[in-house]
Amino acid sequence: MADLGPTTASDPAYERFARLVKAYLGVPVALVSFVGDDGQRLPGALGLPEPWQSRRGTPLSHSFCKHVVAEDRPLVVSDSRTVDFLQDNLAIPDLNVIAYAGYPLHDLQGRAVGSLCAIDGEPRAWIERELAVLEDLALACASEVQLREAGDTATTAVATATRREAHAQILLALSDAFTQTRTPDDVLDAVQRAAADVAGAARSSVALAHPERGSLSWVRHAVVPGAPESIWADEPLNRTESPAVRAVVSGRPLFFDDAEAMGAAFPRVAGVGGPGAAAFLPLTTSTATLGAILLRWHEPRVLTSSIRDLLVTLASDASTALERAHLLQSRSDVARTLQAAMLSQLPEPTGVDLDAVYLPAEVTEQVGGDWYDAMELADGGFAIVVGDVTGHDMPAATRMGQLRSMLRALLWEHDKPPSMVLELLDQANVGTGLEATATAFLARLEPPTASGVRRLTWASAGHPPAFVRRASGACVVLDARPGLPLGFIPERERHDHVVELAPGDTLVVYTDGLLERRVESMRDSIAAAAAVVAGLSDLGAAAVVEALGPTGDRRDDVVVLSLAIHA
Secondary structure: OOOOOOOOOOOHHHHHHHHHHHHHHOOOEEEEEEEEOOEEEEEEEEOOOOOHHHHOEEOHHHOOHHHHHHHOOOEEEOOHHHOOOOOOOOHHHHHOOOEEEEEEEEOOOOOEEEEEEEEEOOOOOOOHHHHHHHHHHHHHHHHHHHHHHHHHHHHHHHHHHHHOHHHHHHHHHHHHHHHOOOOHHHHHHHHHHHHHHOOOOOEEEEEEEEOOOOEEEEEEOOOOOOOOHHHHOOEEOOOOOOHHHHHHHHOOOEEEOOHHHHHHHOHHHOOOOOOOOEEEEEEEOOOOEEEEEEEEOOOOOOOOHHHHHHHHHHHHHHHHHHHHHHHHHHHHHHHHHHHHHHOOOOOOOOOEEEEEEEEOOOOOOOOOOEEEEEEEOOOOOEEEEEEEEOOOOHHHHHHHHHHHHHHHHHHHHOOOOHHHHHHHHHHHHHHOOOOOOEEEEEEEEOOOOOOOOEEEEEEEEEOOOOEEEOOOOOEEEOOOOOEOOEOOOOOOOOOOEEEEEOOOOEEEEEOHHHOOOOOOOHHHHHHHHHHHHHOOOOOOHHHHHHHHOOOOOOOOOEEEEEEEEOO
8 A cells, every 4th residue: 555644633723824824825735744754744734635634644755845854944946847856756746736835844952843835736936925924924833833842841841850759858958969069079078978868878989980091980989898999999991891880881870679689790799898789870961971979788678760760860960060060170270270371470660569469259260350460661661550341250351361462552552641541442442342341540650750759640441549658658549530441432531640659659559349348338448448558567469458358258359459669
């Protein structure tokens, strides 16, 4: 008997889309079609000849939709008999498909899975308005496809959650335990606690895989009475007679209700560790196999499906936490290296002591947008800058690095006062598309006069005011009205200000993370800080941070730069 393809039930929602296509485009046949290995299913179909209309399905030999799905793009033909790859399709003689216009339907992953199509039994020149309507209807139909898929996913998730309801409190405690971990050692500690507290295991051990070395290393292991320490030696990943290696390589857990069953399956470990039950759980994620957990109980026990589900969940949570911990450690290492590379080695200009410190926020990736810089200029002048790019994470550090490099180039190339350099910087910031928002304090220090006094010309782009602690002990706040921060209105004119620094005077510049407090305004913090600075005997950057910096976890980066004129 000839293959007639699958049969499909009529679907009211998809039938509605077929009716809309037929009505708006005036075609005799309209289909909602889905392609699978078994053929073409038509839950929405109008106008097909029998037996296809009743069956609502055809073999792939009768499908134009398969081309729409394969190419993931519309297929529009006026006369299929003249198209090379269509002219032998059995839909032409059996279904009278002459003119065809089909648009793809996509699932939640963006894959083409079917088509919404209009069909005419006569040659037809499709007009732009008709195709636009068909495209819009196809997008709406795809939404229905995706909504159903999302609903199926949600139903599956609910069913899974229901099956695990008996373990809800245990799983919550387990999740909390791993959520609190930050380092790989934290995760390994949590695994061993959970093995005892949640799974009731007498002993637990953890091995990590090293694919580059081709081995499995037991980084945590319990003492096994009567067994030599050599049982914990590294194991080659090709030693499949080892149950731990087998679990790692296969990615599947191994459960044994007693030691006899384990020894029968793996003679190499027969008699090791007592008579109790055992479980070998692979630590796997969607991207990697990380290792394995070994659990042992003192006595034989039936590891029911409920217990096995719990143990698999333990391993899954541990795998996610371990991968996250490795990622955090890697990001932290990269972040610190990046930040260190972008912080300047301070020069040692004659007659000036420069000191600076950068402290990252303690609640993020330990890298951010605060920076300091100091450089001797081509014309003999000397410049310092402290800036703060919005954010305290890796993207902020990246924008900071670009802004800092722009500023260094402008300072070297242009013999201009700080206000004009900031204007040029802001124009370049916006004009190049960087568009970083930042505050900055930029100053130029001139050579000393005969009396040792040095002129400091400065400009501020929305930055907190600097302090000048005089040799006499008085503290002056450089609180002239600041300009706008960078990244807002680059055409806005900026202004310079001048202060004279005598021998023994010290300039202290900082970012707002030094003074930000939840319980007081920034204005009050600045006034209080000025009083503290006036009384400090040590105005090195680290001493200023110790005297003024926030207590507890820093929620923002902190930079302090001090410039002292030799007495």
